[in-house]
Amino acid sequence: MKTPLPRSRPCINWSLMLGILLIACASLGLNPAHADSRAGATLAQQGGSGISACVSCHGARGEGQAATGFPRLAGQPQAYLLRQMQAFADGTRKNPMMEPIARALSAQQMRDLADHYAGLPGWSAPVKTGSPDPAAAPGPRLATAGNWDKEIPACFACHGPGGAGIAPHFPAITGQPRAYTRTQLKAWQAGTRSNDSQGLMKSVADRMTDADIEAVSLYLENPAATGRSE
Ligand code: HEC
Ligand code: HEC
Numbered sequence: 001m002k003t004p005l006p007r008s009r010p011c012i013n014w015s016l017m018l019g020i021l022l023i024a025c026a027s028l029g030l031n032p033a034h035a036d037s038r039a040g041a042t043l044a045q046q047g048g049s050g051i052s053a054c055v056s057c058h059g060a061r062g063e064g065q066a067a068t069g070f071p072r073l074a075g076q077p078q079a080y081l082l083r084q085m086q087a088f089a090d091g092t093r094k095n096p097m098m099e100p101i102a103r104a105l106s107a108q109q110m111r112d113l114a115d116h117y118a119g120l121p122g123w124s125a126p127v128k129t130g131s132p133d134p135a136a137a138p139g140p141r142l143a144t145a146g147n148w149d150k151e152i153p154a155c156f157a158c159h160g161p162g163g164a165g166i167a168p169h170f171p172a173i174t175g176q177p178r179a180y181t182r183t184q185l186k187a188w189q190a191g192t193r194s195n196d197s198q199g200l201m202k203s204v205a206d207r208m209t210d211a212d213i214e215a216v217s218l219y220l221e222n223p224a225a226t227g228r229s230e
Helices: 016-028 036-045 077-092 100-102 107-118 138-143 155-159 180-189 198-205 212-223
Strands: none
Touching: 036 107, 077 100, 138 155, 138 212, 180 198, 180 212, 198 212
């Protein structure tokens, strides 16, 4: 049996036309504010003129590298990623590997890359493995409750439950290589990372001892290892 065709179909679907027009404009570069995550993915994988492929350091899926301490980018808020690339380019965040790369990126490429990495899946806790490192013991407390005597607020108060981040400005801090978290906290203390708005992280880092930094960095790498991630 034949299904009857719908009787009166408009010959032009205006919203479809508008969609096609917008896509055409974007691909012609007529809409420079538009971020193109596919262009970002290609650049991340292949690099470009003066731009090394991001995957060679940040991992095939933006998951970072524990051994070298290169950070995870996948799943971080887009606005956060964009600000960091701008900071490496303008020198308010120092790093010999990232500064030249960021300076070689156009504003459009930065947006495309931020869009691409923000769209990849973020960290999720692996099944609880091994026994926790004893040096990580004070970590969960700092992360979830802070240290009132030293006026260190709970990390998760700003970074969200489980440290999973709150878009647009608070990055995820769980699942980052321990070496990376340690380096960042020390960079705020030393003033080599100074692009955070209102100096929020500098004032947190300045109150931390080396032992605090070690404990929280170990814990945040994999909160599941200590069995506490609330
Ligand atoms: C040669 C290795 C290398 C390459 C290639 C590289 N990066 Fe990085 N990237 C790093 C390192 C190391 C850091 C951490 C810097 C620090 O300690 O402040 C970093 C940090 C970042 C950050 C900040 C992350 C955060 O959580 O704050 C962003 C964003 C970033 N890179 C984006 C990119 C993009 C996009 C590309 C490709 C265009 C790229 N990187 C290529 C090594 C690299
Ligand atoms: C008052 C709010 C606040 C608190 C509390 C806080 N942070 Fe942050 N943190 C921020 C902001 C904002 C940023 C992003 C800074 C930027 O844009 O450069 C940040 C960034 C970070 C980063 C960099 C992440 C990356 O990918 O580079 C680390 C690591 C970090 N915080 C660790 C901690 C730890 C550990 C604690 C607890 C001891 C903590 N934070 C407590 C606001 C906070």
